Amino acid sequence: MRSSQLIRFPLKHYKPPGYLKPPGNYSPLDGVEERPAHPGPSRTARHVSPTSQPGNADSRSIILSQDCSLSSAKIFKNSEISRLRKELASTKDLLALPRLSSVQEIKEQDGSVRKALLLRETLKHDDKSTWSPTVTELVEKGTMAVAPFDLTLEYDYWSYAEIMSAILPEQENVEVPQGFTQVGHVLHLNLREHWLPFKYLIAEVLKDKNPTVRTVINKTEDVGSQSQFRTFPFELLVGDNDLNVVQHEQDCEFHFDYARVYWNSRLETEHRRLVEKFQPGQMVCDVMAGVGPFAVPAGKKRIFVWANDLNPHGYEVMEDAVQRNKVADFVTPFNKDGRDFIRESAKQLLEAEPVTVTIQPKARREKKRKADGSQEPQTQPQAPAQVYNRPSVVDHYVMNLPATAIEFLDAFQGVYAGQEARFEPQTSQKLPMVHVYCFSGHSDNELDDHVDICERISERIGYKITPEDRVDGSGNSAIELAIYNVRLVSPKKQMFCASFRIPPEVAFRK
Numbered sequence: 001m002r003s004s005q006l007i008r009f010p011l012k013h014y015k016p017p018g019y020l021k022p023p024g025n026y027s028p029l030d031g032v033e034e035r036p037a038h039p040g041p042s043r044t045a046r047h048v049s050p051t052s053q054p055g056n057a058d059s060r061s062i063i064l065s066q067d068c069s070l071s072s073a074k075i076f077k078n079s080e081i082s083r084l085r086k087e088l089a090s091t092k093d094l095l096a097l098p099r100l101s102s103v104q105e106i107k108e109q110d111g112s113v114r115k116a117l118l119l120r121e122t123l124k125h126d127d128k129s130t131w132s133p134t135v136t137e138l139v140e141k142g143t144m145a146v147a148p149f150d151l152t153l154e155y156d157y158w159s160y161a162e163i164m165s166a167i168l169p170e171q172e173n174v175e176v177p178q179g180f181t182q183v184g185h186v187l188h189l190n191l192r193e194h195w196l197p198f199k200y201l202i203a204e205v206l207k208d209k210n211p212t213v214r215t216v217i218n219k220t221e222d223v224g225s226q227s228q229f230r231t232f233p234f235e236l237l238v239g240d241n242d243l244n245v246v247q248h249e250q251d252c253e254f255h256f257d258y259a260r261v262y263w264n265s266r267l268e269t270e271h272r273r274l275v276e277k278f279q280p281g282q283m284v285c286d287v288m289a290g291v292g293p294f295a296v297p298a299g300k301k302r303i304f305v306w307a308n309d310l311n312p313h314g315y316e317v318m319e320d321a322v323q324r325n326k327v328a329d330f331v332t333p334f335n336k337d338g339r340d341f342i343r344e345s346a347k348q349l350l351e352a353e354p355v356t357v358t359i360q361p362k363a364r365r366e367k368k369r370k371a372d373g374s375q376e377p378q379t380q381p382q383a384p385a386q387v388y389n390r391p392s393v394v395d396h397y398v399m400n401l402p403a404t405a406i407e408f409l410d411a412f413q414g415v416y417a418g419q420e421a422r423f424e425p426q427t428s429q430k431l432p433m434v435h436v437y438c439f440s441g442h443s444d445n446e447l448d449d450h451v452d453i454c455e456r457i458s459e460r461i462g463y464k465i466t467p468e469d470r471v472d473g474s475g476n477s478a479i480e481l482a483i484y485n486v487r488l489v490s491p492k493k494q495m496f497c498a499s500f501r502i503p504p505e506v507a508f509r510k
């Protein structure tokens with residue numbers, strides 16, 4: 001008996017063959033037949049036979065078929081299904097396929113429908129030597145019968161990875177495209193060149209398989225230096241031409257047009273890591289704040305933030321996010337060039353009117369049980385209000401523009417010139433920490449990357465910093481240098497966050 005497993009799906013947005021055709025001799029739907037077995041249910045060779053009706057692109061479908069013989073246990077009494085299912089599962093006689101119920105229906109010759117349990121592939125309905133003692137016993141008792149079964153696994157069954165590894169032509173050392181980022185309802189692909197001929201197919205399957213995705217785009221070029229606001233050129237592959245997204249991060253909600261501002265969901269852990277370093281009541285200046293993924297969550301933690309970005313749309317989005325997330329008492333957006341912002345904000349903050357934010361605790365009302373059993377509402381003694389006075393000097397600067405942020409560091413030279421009396425050792429106030437993001441070549445020796453980063457920082461601030469200037473290093477521990485590996489952007493490009501305390505020689509330079 002032959003049963004088959006099929007994948008069928010219409011390529012609704014199938015483009016004319018020339019469009020999809022890669023430069024080689026195959027089209028995405030040809031040549032796939034020679035592929036080795038896909039690790040599917042039967043682990044036997046699978047044939048992929050493209051079927052098409054010329055001139056009718058919408059009805060074109062791909063059928064992945066697989067020869068295998070399956071058997072099922074026809075159950076005579078519906079009331080016994082659950083018990084038999086458990087029994088056959090315990091003897092490992094059931095077919096164990098992920099995402100597939102072992103309970104199926106079969107049509108009898110008289111048209112009636114009967115429940116059946118799918119049996120393991122090695123159990124043949126016409127070969128009793130393959131049956132377990134339990135199956136033999138249940139058949140002999142007349143509880144069930146073993147019958148052939150044609151299983152059809154439709155497109156809906158298979159995962160994106162399974163479909164792609166079955167239908168994309170195999171390429172040496174090349175994995176099925178994976179690891180996409182989702183921003184709101186938009187799935188953002190960055191397909192490598194060899195997958196471009198299949199981009200519509202990939203996008204369509206991805207959209208089908210991710211219910212929260214409405215739009216799939218592909219980055220067409222790198223975020224190059226031509227993109228001042230770190231946005232990127234993209235093409236719409238599938239779905240609505242609408243990039244107005246709603247994105248959540250660290251319990252904050254952002255609404256923005258993804259085509260017009262920078263957002264990277266992969267930075268969430270890094271945003272969180274840095275925000276955790278800031279203390280409530282501290283003052284943070286985010287120099288290249290984007291739409292506020294550091295600033296708005298920090299505001300929620302009652303940290304004062306002046307959040308700046310040169311992108312006017314980023315500024316608008318941040319204003320919206322500040323209101324939406326109710327952090328206006330703590331977060332103030334600015335729309336300036338980063339260098340001007342560093343120079344002007346320190347002075348502006350020194351001269352600004354004091355700001356005090358008082359947070360009243362939420363009243364907690366509890367019910368007290370009276371002697372007669374009834375309850376009387378009782379207000380608990382109030383916790384004291386929390387009062388936050390905005391500092392007049394900055395505790396932390398954040399600079400996340402990794403391609404060029406280091407170049408802005410010269411703005412810190414003399415940032416607190418003439419203000420020595422405000423800081424250590426005259427007071428307990430420390431000079432600001434700077435957290436500057438950068439890329440480095442990802443050499444095999446991490447120390448080389450750190451030396452390179454220190455040299456670039458030193459050049460801009462006019463003061464020598466070395467990797468030894470860590471708190472536990474052998475250099476100047478007052479610098480509190482820490483260089484953190486954020487993520488590997490590409491095999492030769494690592495993103496770092498270098499944190500250091502501005503040396504007095506730099507901050508007070510005349």
Ligand SMILES: C[S@@+](CC[C@H](N)C(=O)[O-])C[C@H]1O[C@@H](n2cnc3c(N)ncnc32)[C@H](O)[C@@H]1O
Pocket residue numbers: 228229230262263264267287288289290291292293294308309310311314336337338339400401402
């Ligand atoms: C890599 S994004 C980082 C955004 C945000 N901090 C984040 O972590 O998602 C860099 C930001 O720098 C902004 N930018 C670029 N040039 C700038 C400049 N000269 N001054 C201030 N901001 C700038 C861009 O608009 C962009 O929003």
